[in-house]
Amino acid sequence: MKKLIITSAIAIALSLPLILSAQTPPHPGGDPSTGGHTTVGGNAPGAPIGSGTIILTLLAAAYGGKKVYNLRKEEKE
Numbered sequence: 564m565k566k567l568i569i570t571s572a573i574a575i576a577l578s579l580p581l582i583l584s585a586q587t588p589p590h591p592g593g594d595p596s597t598g599g600h601t602t603v604g605g606n607a608p609g610a611p612i613g614s615g616t617i618i619l620t621l622l623a624a625a626y627g628g629k630k631v632y633n634l635r636k637e638e639k640e
Contacts, residue, residue, distance in 0.1 A: 567635075
């Protein structure tokens with residue numbers, strides 16, 4: 564049980580900076596002759612990666628939970 568708590572604490576401590584950090588917004592830029600209304604990356608919108616990151620994190624948590632469950636189940640036998 565102590566090993567599980569230590570492992571969980573280390574995993575949480577290592578993942579917190581990834582979850583809590585955010586990038587600063589980019590400089591709006593734009594061409595002054597057109598009024599400066601162009602997007603930073605060009606005319607195309609950026610790729611939505613937020614949903615994929617959440618899904619990947621949830622799948623990893625489920626996989627880790629299953630491994631812990633199986634480990635605890637084997638210890639009781």
